[in-house]
Amino acid sequence: QTVVTQEPSFSVSPGGTVTLTCGLSSGSVSINYYPSWYQQTPGQAPRTLIYSTHTRSSGVPDRFSGSILGNKAALTITGAQADDESDYYCVLYMGSGFLFGGGTKLTVL
Amino acid sequence: EVQLVESGGGLGQPGGSLRLSCAASGFTFSSYTMNWVRQAPGKGLEWVSNIGSSSDSIHYADSVKGRFTISRDNAKNSLYLQMNSLRAEDTAVYYCAKMRFPYYYMDVWGKGTTVTVSS
Numbered sequence: 597q598t599v600v601t602q603e604p605s606f607s608v609s610p611g612g613t614v615t616l617t618c619g620l621s622s623g624s625v626s627i628n629y630y631p632s633w634y635q636q637t638p639g640q641a642p643r644t645l646i647y648s649t650h651t652r653s654s655g656v657p658d659r660f661s662g663s664i665l666g667n668k669a670a671l672t673i674t675g676a677q678a679d680d681e682s683d684y685y686c687v688l689y690m691g692s693g694f695l696f697g698g699g700t701k702l703t704v705l
Numbered sequence: 706e707v708q709l710v711e712s713g714g715g716l717g718q719p720g721g722s723l724r725l726s727c728a729a730s731g732f733t734f735s736s737y738t739m740n741w742v743r744q745a746p747g748k749g750l751e752w753v754s755n756i757g758s759s760s761d762s763i764h765y766a767d768s769v770k771g772r773f774t775i776s777r778d779n780a781k782n783s784l785y786l787q788m789n790s791l792r793a794e795d796t797a798v799y800y801c802a803k804m805r806f807p808y809y810y811m812d813v814w815g816k817g818t819t820v821t822v823s824s
Contacts, residue, residue, distance in 0.1 A: 632810035634750075641800055641817055642742075642750065647810035688807035690763040694740070694752040703802050 598622055602686055602697035608676045608704055617668040617702045618686030624667035629688040631669035633662060636683045636699075645684075646671060676704050707731035707813050709801050714818030717791045721822075723815075727784040727815060730806035735759075735779035738804040740811055740812045741786050743820075754786065755804065769795075801810030 599621040608614035618625060618633075625631060627649050634642040644653040646662035649669060659674045669688075675679055681704040686697040713725040727739070741753040754765045754775040763775055774787040784801050796818050802811035 630809035634811075636750070641814040642811075643814075644810065644812055647805070647812070648808045651808070653812065683749075687752075687810065692762075693755055693766065694811075696742075696750045696752055699749040
């Protein structure tokens with residue numbers, strides 16, 4: 597059974613840079629999985645940040661960027677702000693449906 | 706304004722059934738693949754099912770296959786999820802989400818409806 601792996605938690609200082617990663621239990625993440633990233637705060641619906649590896653969704657600040665780093669997809673936040681403290685989910689398209697990572701809880705302090 | 710509004714959540718009995726609905730507005734519903742995604746209390750997001758624009762293509766996560774049925778009515782701009790043989794582990798907030806082709810991601814989400822399975 598294929599699993600999408602993410603760091604369970606991460607911490608960043610205000611103004612700092614953090615890179616969250618998204619891997620596959622078997623194999624490498626490539627653009628062919630159309631990696632996307634979503635931000636979710638408690639009690640709210642997910643918000644789309646990045647799609648097709650690196651394209652920012654409408655209205656998303658340019659401090660959020662997506663890429664492939666080695667064999668993983670990555671979400672980098674440059675100049676983290678207090679309201680970036682959220683859960684972040686990576687999603688891969690598997691050809692018929694989607695596979696979500698377990699999410700990364702980002703703390704900004 | 707593009708909007709998705711889920712309804713139909715509530716308390717379901719183990720082994721029982723519930724039917725969720727998602728009303729779409731602000732876009733041409735009949736042109737898009739639609740998805741259901743759920744989130745158990747305190748847990749991460751889990752993709753449940755999707756259905757092609759003309760109901761030609763339907764897929765399920767293994768965890769719900771054979772118990773849940775996704776459908777849509779394009780004339781009513783509505784998406785449905787028939788949930789049978791409910792289990793405690795189906796307790797979750799259920800979101801409907803529009804898929805954007807050919808980028809294969811979910812660009813519009815509803816606010817969710819809560820399903821609780823308990824006796």
